[in-house]
Amino acid sequence: MKRERKRKIESFIALSLSTLAALLGLFWLVFILGDVLIKGIEALTPALFLNDPVPPGMAGGGLRNAFVGQLMITFFATLIGVPIGVLGGTFLAEYARGRKVARLISVLSDIMVSVPSIVIGTFIYAILVKPVGHFNGWAGAVALAIIMIPVVLRTTEDMLSLVPWTLREAAFALGAPYYKVIIQVVYRGAAAGILTGILLSIARVAGETAPLLFTSFNNSYFSTNMNEPIASLTVSIFQYAMGPYDSWHAQAWAASLMITVFILMLTILGRVIIRWRYGKR
Amino acid sequence: MPVLFKKNPIDVTFSIITGLASLSVLVFIIGILYVLFTESSPAIEKFGVLKFLTSTDWDPVRESFGAATSLYGTAIVTAISLIIAIPAAIGIAVFITEIAPDFLKSPIGIAIELLAAIPSIIYGMWGLFILAPIMTDYIEPALQSTLGHIPLIGILFEGTPMGIDLLTAGIILSIMIIPFTASISRDAFNLTPEIVKESAYALGATKWEVVKNVVIPYSKLGVFGGIVLSLGRALGETMAVAFVLGNNHQITTSLLDAAATITVTLANEFTEADSDIYLASLFYLALILFVLSFITLAIAKFFLLRAERRFSR
Helix, strand or coil: CHHHHHHHHHHHHHHHHHHHHHHHHHHHHHHHHHHHHHHHHHHCCHHHHHCCCCCCCCCCCCCHHHHHHHHHHHHHHHHHHHHHHHHHHHHHHHHCCCCHHHHHHHHHHHHHHHCCHHHHHHHHHHHHHCCCCCCCHHHHHHHHHHHHHHHHHHHHHHHHHHCCHHHHHHHHHCCCCHHHHHHHHHHHHHHHHHHHHHHHHHHHHHCCCHHHHCCCCCCCCCCCCCCCCCCCHHHHHHHHHHCCCHHHHHHHHHHHHHHHHHHHHHHHHHHHHHHHHHCCC | CCCHHHHCHHHHHHHHHHHHHHHHHHHHHHHHHHHHHHHHHHHHHHHCCHHHHHCCCEECCCCEECCHHHHHHHHHHHHHHHHHHHHHHHHHHHHHHHHCCHHHHHHHHHHHHHHHHCCHHHHHHHHHHHHHHHHHHHHHHHHHHHHHHCCCHHHHHCCCCCCCCHHHHHHHHHHHHHHHHHHHHHHHHHCCCHHHHHHHHHCCCCHHHHHHHHHHHHHHHHHHHHHHHHHHHHHHCCHHHHCCCECCCCCCCCCCCCECCHHHHHHHHHHHCCCHHHHHHHHHHHHHHHHHHHHHHHHHHHHHHHHHHHHHC
């Protein structure tokens, strides 16, 4: 009887600790998101979106240049990264299905997903900034694209593999060549999944700062020239938060809010699409 | 695998295009290794390998560089973060898979995954403005007045609490990797067959005994892989720690001192490097970080693959 009591108490303690850990996780989420929300909304003004930065001390500065720069870098990164990722994933799941080379590239991509993004920044600095002689927006976009490619590639591979093989065979039986089967049958079957992968990869790179620090750098002036240094929200947040001025800190919070909302919305949208297409997981 | 595509010229072209696209990953890895190696070769020639790894010098004026201070900071910050994150993450995974009522499982799972989606720069800024003052005012003085008086352990908490130090950076990093570790552990736990758990319950096991003796042994490969994967992530995390570590090149016994990690050194000094050997040394650091995290991640992948294979049998 005594032993049973001991076991029950032990179980109770362990389970309470686990529950506590879960509450702790939720506590951080509420704490961090709450702070970003409160301080961000406090600092949210129309000027933030409409004006360019002004010298510290002057009123009415904004981050229009950083919003535009961020959009441009992310857009071009997507334009470079998504086609390469989707096509690469297609090769692994279709033409090279089951082969050793597909396994190898798949594993390497998984590793590349988690490789430190700052290292990719130094790599791009060496090949796209140093030869040109100055920081430029293209370097930032390529750095983000390199981070995107393995993410898109792996999700595409997984999503194409979920399409039943019999579906392809039905199309082969009608005499369709493989590329037509892939484009007209397999891609359609996996479209929702691939789209989710793309959305999540955009969410992933939209918050990246480290690879932009030495590629697109920063620019206090409004610029849409990708051949020149270009501002981005994340690098501006880093610069402003580390700076000494309260007005800078406020703008950094507001920019953080916008980025967080954008990324969380993409993440939730991705989950909704997956749930709608593939049922409850 | 149909062979028929070989007859069709468009199919051949399409297979070559997709094949080249998939090779891009390989090109990046080899390219990064090659470029970082050539860029850092002046530093490799001047300082060698062992000398660079063990030298605590980091002096741009005398142009004498070593990786020891950055490696030390990386090791300590990562260690602190894992010590906090592993128990918390496993607790969360146990809660989600075994304790939570069904209607709570999915919301908590989603909340944890949202925590993982928040970009690292937000964690870093939050750490600088919110956590660092809390550490300075409350937690660090409290640690000093309690643990600080114990011999040996007290060394860890010497100095003036500033909030910009190894401990704060480790805590922020732990908050950042908890959701990541938790969701992999949860997936691993979920692979335990229901029937095995039911059998243990039928023998009269308590819930904790089922977790401890059935679920954890069953999923240990996956959980271990998840932990190593988190380690790989933590090694290369930049922005979460860049705000609160202070970039101070020293080896310190106190956790309340500013320090530098490889990533923080790169983030702060890369654009300011004014001599070739300085820049080459920074590339050298980046190369070391890349090799280090690549090996760690490969080990993690190895364990996760083995765990997967075990369950697909």
